Amino acid sequence: MKIEKIDPFRQVELVGAIILAYQQTFGQAPWNEGYKCPICNLTLSLNERQTCCPDCLNKGKSVLMVKYWPTSKVLSDFYQEMSKPDSLCLVAKGDEEILGFSWGYQISINPEIDAHLEAPGLHKLVSGNYFYLDEVAVLPQYQGKGIGRNLIKQLFENQPYKRIILRTLKESQMSNLIISMAGEIILPISRDRVIMSVFY
Ligand SMILES: [Zn+2]
Numbered sequence: 747m748k749i750e751k752i753d754p755f756r757q758v759e760l761v762g763a764i765i766l767a768y769q770q771t772f773g774q775a776p777w778n779e780g781y782k783c784p785i786c787n788l789t790l791s792l793n794e795r796q797t798c799c800p801d802c803l804n805k806g807k808s809v810l811m812v813k814y815w816p817t818s819k820v821l822s823d824f825y826q827e828m829s830k831p832d833s834l835c836l837v838a839k840g841d842e843e844i845l846g847f848s849w850g851y852q853i854s855i856n857p858e859i860d861a862h863l864e865a866p867g868l869h870k871l872v873s874g875n876y877f878y879l880d881e882v883a884v885l886p887q888y889q890g891k892g893i894g895r896n897l898i899k900q901l902f903e904n905q906p907y908k909r910i911i912l913r914t915l916k917e918s919q920m921s922n923l924i925i926s927m928a929g930e931i932i933l934p935i936s937r938d939r940v941i942m943s944v945f946y
Contacts, residue, residue, distance in 0.1 A: 747893065749837070749897060749900050750836065751904060752837055754828045761821070763844040764835075766844075767844045768820050768824075768847075768881075769817070770792070771883035773792035773815065775791065775886070778790065779815060781812065781813060781814055783809055784809065784812055799811055824849075827880055828849070831852040832851055832877070834849060834904055834905050836900055836904070838893050838897055845888045845893060846883055846897055847883055848881065850877055850880045850881075851877070851880065852876070854875050855868060856869050857869055863941065864939075865913070865941050868933055871932055872911070874909070877911070879912035882894055882920065884897070894919070903946075908946060909944075909945055910929075910944050911943045912924065913939055913940070913941050915939055916931075916934065916939065921942060927944050927946070928944065929942050929943060929945075
């Protein structure tokens with residue numbers, strides 16, 4: 747396994763592989779964002795492969811499940827994020843496939859960022875420029891081997907800011923990892939998520 751910095755505007759063949767890894771990772775546990783019901787918003791893992799929403803079926807309605815992370819959505823988010831200042835994308839490569847990735851970019855904390863991160867009041871706590879750790883993912887079958895930790899460390903080492911900010915789930919693997927790097931929770935937000943910061 748090796749970790750490489752990629753240029754998403756030149757290595758388009760890798761972008762396709764990253765999008766697949768994104769869908770595979772977040773489509774399975776613990777996120778299970780594989781499919782969703784457009785009526786009741788039930789979400790199911792990619793492993794479930796149900797065509798119709800089971801909850802709606804119980805109420806006598808057949809509703810087709812849709813992809814939680816359609817390729818077009820992941821691609822457009824990815825390119826928008828890669829167009830931000832000091833964007834950086836790393837991939838963990840096995841012999842043939844992409845095993846995981848991490849990416850981030852610079853943000854200036856202001857009320858607009860509060861809204862973007864769903865973190866009301868963040869700009870009253872911190873200010874200035876931060877590197878935002880946006881996404882880290884490792885395919886389920888390669889998790890637990892330290893690849894995620896490596897992707898995060900190398901991302902931090904290759905970005906120019908001293909201060910890093912991120913959003914994650916309270917008491918998740920990610921939050922434990924950031925605490926082990928002397929990071930801290932600076933703001934609890936909705937749905938059990940927290941904004942954390944770390945000096946690097
Ligand atoms: Zn439903």
